Amino acid sequence: MPEIDFTIDEQTGEMEMKVEGVQGPQCADVAKLVTELLGAPEIEEKTEEFYTRPHVKPQVQNKRKA
Amino acid sequence: MSKYMTFPEVAFKDRDLLIAALEEIGCSYIRQGTGLEMGRYYSEQLEQKVAIVVPRGAIGNNYGDIGFELTESGEYRPVMDDLDRSRALNGRFIPKLRAAYNERVIAKVAARLRGTTQRAVEGGVVKIKVRF
Numbered sequence: 001m002p003e004i005d006f007t008i009d010e011q012t013g014e015m016e017m018k019v020e021g022v023q024g025p026q027c028a029d030v031a032k033l034v035t036e037l038l039g040a041p042e043i044e045e046k047t048e049e050f051y052t053r054p055h056v057k058p059q060v061q062n063k064r065k066a
Numbered sequence: 067m068s069k070y071m072t073f074p075e076v077a078f079k080d081r082d083l084l085i086a087a088l089e090e091i092g093c094s095y096i097r098q099g100t101g102l103e104m105g106r107y108y109s110e111q112l113e114q115k116v117a118i119v120v121p122r123g124a125i126g127n128n129y130g131d132i133g134f135e136l137t138e139s140g141e142y143r144p145v146m147d148d149l150d151r152s153r154a155l156n157g158r159f160i161p162k163l164r165a166a167y168n169e170r171v172i173a174k175v176a177a178r179l180r181g182t183t184q185r186a187v188e189g190g191v192v193k194i195k196v197r198f
Contacts, residue, residue, distance in 0.1 A: 001197050003179045004181075006172050008192040015171075016107025033178060037080050039141060 004030065068108040068129050071148050076160055077141035078167055082173065084118070084142055086132065091155065093120045093132075104131040104145065114145055126159035127154040133148065167193070 002021035008014070017034060020029050035041065078084040081098075088096055089113065097119040104114040105122055105132055106169045116133030124132075130147035132154065137143055144163075155162055172194050181198030 003198070004175070004196045006168075006192075008165050008168050008194070010165060010187075010190045010192060011161060013100040013168065015164075023115040030179070034171065034175055034180070037083065037174060038168075039077055039079050051139035 002030075004034075067148070069110045069148050070104065070112060070114050070130060070133075070145050071151070072135065073144045073146075073160065076164065077143050078134070078138070079141055080171070080174075081118075081142065083170040085162055087135055088118075088120060090166045091159075091162045092125050092126060095121050096123075097121075102133070104133045106130075111147065119132055124169065125149075125154050125159065125160075129153070132159070132197065141158055150182050169194070 002019075005018045005020065007016045015038070017031075022030055031041075042054050078087075085096060085098070098117065100117060101115045102117065102119050104111075104116060104119060106113065107122065111130055114133055114135070117136040118134040120127070122128065122130040122131050124193035127146065127150040129149045132150070133145040134142040135145055144160065146159075151157065151159075169192070172183065175195045176179075176198070179196065181196045184195045184197075186193045
């Protein structure tokens with residue numbers, strides 16, 4: 001199950017987030033949602049999952065003759 | 067010396083979340099608008115026009131109002147008297163506001179993703195997990 005881990009340092013109020021279980025560019029979509037509310041991050045590191053291409057099964061359509 | 071200062075390193079993007087966070091940390095009678103003038107209680111405090119004003123004395127800011135100016139990039143940046151920096155909420159105004167704001171950001175993200183949240187506090191660190 002995809003998840004986002006947020007940590008907030010109570011001393012400074014600064015926040016870090018890590019997106020897990022989301023492969024490929026969809027991970028960037030989640031990050032975009034957060035940056036809409038927070039602004040651009042000071043530091044951004046892409047995890048291995050970002051570079052993993054999501055496995056999509058090709059859809060096969062059965063054509064039937066009437 | 068008393069003077070109003072802007073904190074360029076601190077910015078909040080969402081006005082509603084910022085207001086909610088300010089209320090959570092104890093600010094009341096918050097004024098909102100455009101071009102609101104901050105009170106000038108000392109001669110060194112120059113004119114400041116902002117979008118949000120927390121009145122003097124609300125949370126230990128005894129030297130002046132606390133304002134938030136709206137930047138061209140659409141962010142709200144705090145403006146407060148130099149001497150209130152170490153007095154408002156015992157010097158914890160900015161960290162507490164950031165933490166309260168960030169928690170609201172997480173709640174909004176979780177709602178948009180239709181996710182569930184799990185919150186824990188460990189050694190001065192708030193950990194929130196959002197599953198979706």
